[in-house]
Amino acid sequence: MFRYIxxxxxxxxxAFFGTTLIVYALTFAxxxxxxxxxxxxxxxxPAQRAYLTEKYNLDQTGVGGFFYRYFDYVKDLLQGxxxxxxxxxxxxxxxxxxxxxxxxxxxIALAVAIIFGVTAGVLAGIRRASIFDNxxxxxxLLVLGIPTIVLAPLAQYFLGVKWQLFPPTAGSDPTFYALLxxxxxxxxxxxxxxxxxxxxxxxxxxxxxxxRTARSKGLVKRRIVVVHVLRNSLIxxxxxxxxxxxxxxxxxxxxxxxxNIPGVGFNLFRGIRTxxxxxxxxxxxxxxxxxxxxxxxxDVLYAVLDPRIRYE
Amino acid sequence: MSDFETVAATxxxxxxxxxxxxxxxxxxxxxxxKPRSLAGDAWRDLRRNPIFWIxxxxxxxxxLMALLPGVFTANNPNDCLLSRQHAGPSGGAIFGYDFQGxxxxxRAVYGTRASLxxxxxxxxxxxxxxxxxxxxAGYFGRWVDAVLSxxxxxxxxxxxxxxxxxxxxxxxxxxxxxxxGAVVFVLALLGWTTAARVVRSSVITAKEQDYVAAARMLGxxxxxxxxxHILPNSLAPAIVVLTIALGSFIAAEATLSxxxxxxxxxxxxxxxxxxTGRIHMREAATPLxxxxxxxxxxVLAFIMLGDAIRDAFDxxxx
Numbered sequence: 001m002f003r004y005i006x007x008x009x010x011x012x013x014x015a016f017f018g019t020t021l022i023v024y025a026l027t028f029a030x031x032x033x034x035x036x037x038x039x040x041x042x043x044x045x046p047a048q049r050a051y052l053t054e055k056y057n058l059d060q061t062g063v064g065g066f067f068y069r070y071f072d073y074v075k076d077l078l079q080g081x082x083x084x085x086x087x088x089x090x091x092x093x094x095x096x097x098x099x100x101x102x103x104x105x106x107x108i109a110l111a112v113a114i115i116f117g118v119t120a121g122v123l124a125g126i127r128r129a130s131i132f133d134n135x136x137x138x139x140x141l142l143v144l145g146i147p148t149i150v151l152a153p154l155a156q157y158f159l160g161v162k163w164q165l166f167p168p169t170a171g172s173d174p175t176f177y178a179l180l181x182x183x184x185x186x187x188x189x190x191x192x193x194x195x196x197x198x199x200x201x202x203x204x205x206x207x208x209x210x211x212r213t214a215r216s217k218g219l220v221k222r223r224i225v226v227v228h229v230l231r232n233s234l235i236x237x238x239x240x241x242x243x244x245x246x247x248x249x250x251x252x253x254x255x256x257x258x259x260n261i262p263g264v265g266f267n268l269f270r271g272i273r274t275x276x277x278x279x280x281x282x283x284x285x286x287x288x289x290x291x292x293x294x295x296x297x298x299d300v301l302y303a304v305l306d307p308r309i310r311y312e
Numbered sequence: 313m314s315d316f317e318t319v320a321a322t323x324x325x326x327x328x329x330x331x332x333x334x335x336x337x338x339x340x341x342x343x344x345x346k347p348r349s350l351a352g353d354a355w356r357d358l359r360r361n362p363i364f365w366i367x368x369x370x371x372x373x374x375x376l377m378a379l380l381p382g383v384f385t386a387n388n389p390n391d392c393l394l395s396r397q398h399a400g401p402s403g404g405a406i407f408g409y410d411f412q413g414x415x416x417x418x419r420a421v422y423g424t425r426a427s428l429x430x431x432x433x434x435x436x437x438x439x440x441x442x443x444x445x446x447x448x449a450g451y452f453g454r455w456v457d458a459v460l461s462x463x464x465x466x467x468x469x470x471x472x473x474x475x476x477x478x479x480x481x482x483x484x485x486x487x488x489x490x491x492x493g494a495v496v497f498v499l500a501l502l503g504w505t506t507a508a509r510v511v512r513s514s515v516i517t518a519k520e521q522d523y524v525a526a527a528r529m530l531g532x533x534x535x536x537x538x539x540x541h542i543l544p545n546s547l548a549p550a551i552v553v554l555t556i557a558l559g560s561f562i563a564a565e566a567t568l569s570x571x572x573x574x575x576x577x578x579x580x581x582x583x584x585x586x587x588t589g590r591i592h593m594r595e596a597a598t599p600l601x602x603x604x605x606x607x608x609x610x611v612l613a614f615i616m617l618g619d620a621i622r623d624a625f626d627x628x629x630x
Contacts, residue, residue, distance in 0.1 A: 015469035023478050145612035147563035149570045149583060150604040153590040157597055272477065272571050280481065284474050291471050
């Protein structure tokens with residue numbers, strides 16, 4: 001177990017440095033004269049130049065200087081010091097306002113995935129090869145195949161604008177009702193995946209020896225399914241949903257952009273549109289960390305729940 | 313985009329671990345006179361699968377559309393007149409006109425080319441990287457495998473959309489070829505890992521076969537064995553994965569173009585048209601719905617085609 005956690009931790013550290021290095025190298029390094037870029041068209045006095053060079057360690061050149069400044073960037077990132085967007089707002093403040101909305105949206109999406117995905121998955125797994133099973137399989141294939149940029153605007157148009165069942169956009173300080181439709185759109189992908197996972201896992205466990213034992217003891221089918229099969233089948237589903245929470249928080253760019261939800265993804269969406277470099281880089285850096293950490297937590301959780309994983 | 317692959321991978325694992333799912337030999341249906349080959353068996357299944365035929369037909373139609381858009385529409389997609397903004401259907405424009413007064417249907421037809429081109433090139437690039445990495449890791453094993461597998465793990469841990477945003481922001485050129493090249497490069501760079509794992513595992517299976525031992529005894533070198541004996545036998549699963557990946561790449565390209573960092577005008581792409589249509593959906597909905605339908609059908613066609621072929625070749629999943 002310890003070895004497994006250690007290995008996973010090392011992997012994450014590598015992925016973290018790999019990604020942040022790419023982010024840093026592509027955005028901050030090699031951009032001409034950063035001091036002049038900061039000043040815009042105004043002249044820079046030698047005193048200011050000397051001060052900024054000293055402050056940001058710009059006098060160190062070559063590969064060593066690059067890594068020096070890269071570690072500065074990583075340090076700032078880990079301390080939550082993300083700088084300012086082009087509009088002059090602190091990126092930390094923007095994120096602080098945006099996180100609660102994004103987390104609420106992600107939780108709604110996750111609830112949708114659990115309530116519908118897991119239930120339908122269990123039913124499909126029990127009645128394998130039935131009409132219900134086959135139609136859910138085709139439906140999930142459709143959902144998995146339709147990109148969010150199609151699903152989100154079409155749901156917004158039909159359910160929000162045309163038939164007016166839901167508010168088409170959320171706006172600032174959104175209510176639960178306003179977040180419901182975006183939550184369903186965002187959660188539909190996880191729903192389909194959760195359904196397929198549950199189905200495969202239930203169907204596999206139904207064939208297991210302990211189920212035969214339980215049946216030969218004379219237990220009723222409902223008890224076998226609920227007590228014996230479900231407990232074992234939900235292990236992969238629980239871990240998947242854990243990863244998914246991280247994905248949902250970092251992957252809501254399109255949904256939040258389309259439905260005007262002032263979360264993290266929306267700010268990234270707007271930053272890309274307005275070519276706000278610092279904002280995009282700041283948010284992407286934070287999201288990468290969220291994504292990596294949630295993946296790590298879930299992998300460790302998986303190993304705790306299912307001993308088979310540890311020894312692979 | 314990795315969602316579909318996650319499911320498939322986990323279902324695969326589940327099937328492998330299953331108590332009754334013995335690995336190996338294809339099932340020989342009934343008491344036929346002669347045992348059918350795996351490919352023959354798969355083909356027999358595929359022929360009876362309506363999803364296979366529907367998706368294959370769609371793939372053929374969209375490929376033709378990408379090659380010869382003039383056959384499907386007589387109108388020029390760049391012939392736009394603001395005076396007929398959001399005008400209804402007329403003449404060849406069966407779905408009316410969009411915000412700029414361009415023929416909605418014609419733009420969707422001409423948008424096929426960029427999408428399929430990006431998808432196919434990205435799948436090709438992915439395939440090459442995956443074959444090289446998977447072959448080296450699977451064939452040589454030991455430390456080569458250890459190093460390459462860790463590289464795969466790390467790349468797999470990078471979120472595709474976020475990394476693509478950062479990489480593509482760096483591309484300042486607006487020329488058509490440069491943008492297409494950049495999108496293809498980014499998708500291939502980040503998307504090869506699943507295919508590489510598939511190649512690796514099929515190479516590991518293939519190299520234990522008797523014909524490889526026979527070839528080695530006859531004096532064949534490593535490169536000849538890899539190229540002539542192992543590659544042809546591990547290609548099929550890779551092609552299936554790449555078909556599905558092609559669909560996901562098309563979706564990813566559209567998403568990036570939708571965000572405004574993928575393909576840009578004058579290249580016609582569905583992602584951009586969906587974005588414009590979305591903004592003006594209250595005035596007219598067809599400019600949103602038509603490219604959306606084209607995109608969804610194309611992505612679905614490739615994903616369902618790959619899924620059907622995989623199901624046929626891997627009877628354990630049923």
